[in-house]
Amino acid sequence: MTTRHTEIASSLRAVRARIERACLDADRSPDEVTLIVVTKYFPVRDVVVLINEGVRDFGENRDQEARSKFQEVRALGHDIRVHFIGQVQTNKAASVTAYADLIHSVDRHRLIPALAKGADRAGRTVDCLIQVDLDRRSVSDDRGRRGGALPGEVLPLADAIAECSPLRVRGVMTVAPLDEDRDSAFGRLADIAGGLRSAYPDATWISAGMSDDLDAAIRQGATHLRVGTAILGSRPPLR
Ligand SMILES: *Cc1c(COP(=O)(O)O)cnc(C)c1O
Numbered sequence: 693m694t695t696r697h698t699e700i701a702s703s704l705r706a707v708r709a710r711i712e713r714a715c716l717d718a719d720r721s722p723d724e725v726t727l728i729v730v731t732k733y734f735p736v737r738d739v740v741v742l743i744n745e746g747v748r749d750f751g752e753n754r755d756q757e758a759r760s761k762f763q764e765v766r767a768l769g770h771d772i773r774v775h776f777i778g779q780v781q782t783n784k785a786a787s788v789t790a791y792a793d794l795i796h797s798v799d800r801h802r803l804i805p806a807l808a809k810g811a812d813r814a815g816r817t818v819d820c821l822i823q824v825d826l827d828r829r830s831v832s833d834d835r836g837r838r839g840g841a842l843p844g845e846v847l848p849l850a851d852a853i854a855e856c857s858p859l860r861v862r863g864v865m866t867v868a869p870l871d872e873d874r875d876s877a878f879g880r881l882a883d884i885a886g887g888l889r890s891a892y893p894d895a896t897w898i899s900a901g902m903s904d905d906l907d908a909a910i911r912q913g914a915t916h917l918r919v920g921t922a923i924l925g926s927r928p929p930l931r
Contacts, residue, residue, distance in 0.1 A: 697741045703923050704729075704745050707906075711917070714910040725910060728775050730902075730920030732757065733927040736764050742923075743770050751796075751918050753778025755787050762791050777865075777899075777918055779839040786810030794819040796865040796899050796918075799841045804852045804859070811858035818858060821865040821899050822849050824884055826877050840866065843884050850892055863897030863915070864888060874905045878912035885913070 693701075707727070715722045730751040731739050739750060739761065750765075750772055752758035762774050776792040782802055788795060789810035798804065798820045811818045825840025841849055846864065853861040864885045868877045878900050888895045901909025903922035910917075920927065 696738070697744075699925075700738065700741050700923065701745050703925075704742070704747070707919055707922050710907065711910065714907040718911045720910065724915055726916045728777075728899075728916055728918045729923055730777065730918050731761070731924065732920065734924050736761055738924060739765050739772075740768070740770075743772065749773045749775060749916075751775040751777045751920075755781075755784045759787060759791055766791075775916075775918070780807070782806050786813065789816065789818050790814045792818065794821065794862070796821045796916075797823040797839060798849060798853065799823040799825070799839050801849065801852055804849070804856060808856035808859050816858065817860060819860050819862045820853050821863050821897060822846050822853075822861070822888070823865045824881060826866055826872070826880055827869045843880075846884055846888055847891060850888055850895065854892065861888075861892050861895050863895045863899065865899035865916075867902070868900070868905055874908035875912060878905075878909050878914065882913045 711725060711727060712722050715725060726749055728749040728751045729742055729747050732752050765772060773793045774791055775794045775796060776788050777796045780788055780797055780803055785803055785806035786809060789807055795818060823840040824843060824846060828842060850861045853859050864881060866881045868874055881898065881900055885898050897915045898913055899916040899918065900914040901917040903919050906917045906919060
């Protein structure tokens with residue numbers, strides 16, 4: 693094993709132990725929680741190491757990088773699930789639906805027909821989560837630079853997704869606000885998820901929790917964790 697392999701395997705083991713611990717404390721089964729390893733900025737060889745360590749779910753936030761990286765990984769014959777977790781530009785929607793199995797960041801109406809068209813053309817069904825911006829309290833509030841719909845927009849967006857057959861509405865996603873207690877923020881997301889689930893019983897997924905706050909996310913019912921730094925180390929500064 694290379695040094696890098698040893699390093700990744702060891703931090704992956706630590707994160708898995710943290711997840712198990714948090715599940716135990718929250719009286720939940722670890723089987724309810726999917727660990728998505730966020731590989732943005734990291735090379736295909738790291739993805740292959742992770743696959744050898746039993747990881748199957750990968751997340752990326754930029755179309756170009758994701759497309760070429762996972763094309764290469766799949767060409768090696770690996771069966772993986774790709775999660776698109778970044779903001780989707782409308783003109784990139786078709787590209788993203790060609791390789792992503794789950795899009796975590798549906799946050800506006802204009803995107804939905806574009807995603808549906810792309811999924812149709814690719815002959816695939818694409819699962820969608822609605823990204824919720826817990827920072828912004830109203831339409832005129834422009835704090836939400838990370839993308840995301842207002843809580844009140846979640847149901848109308850779900851209705852629009854449900855009308856497009858190649859798309860499926862599966863739940864919600866958020867990035868926790870920096871200035872709010874994590875349990876409080878993820879608790880609000882859980883309430884929004886509950887409202888969505890009463891209208892769409894299949895929308896059971898909650899994507900929340902990153903390297904720093906996955907424990908709180910598990911306490912508040914997260915089903916999908918998006919973890920980068922804690923497994924792969926720090927990323928180079930934003931280009
Ligand atoms: C990069 C990223 C993550 C991973 O964050 P870490 O702090 O490195 O675990 C999770 N979610 C989104 C949307 C991201 O862009």
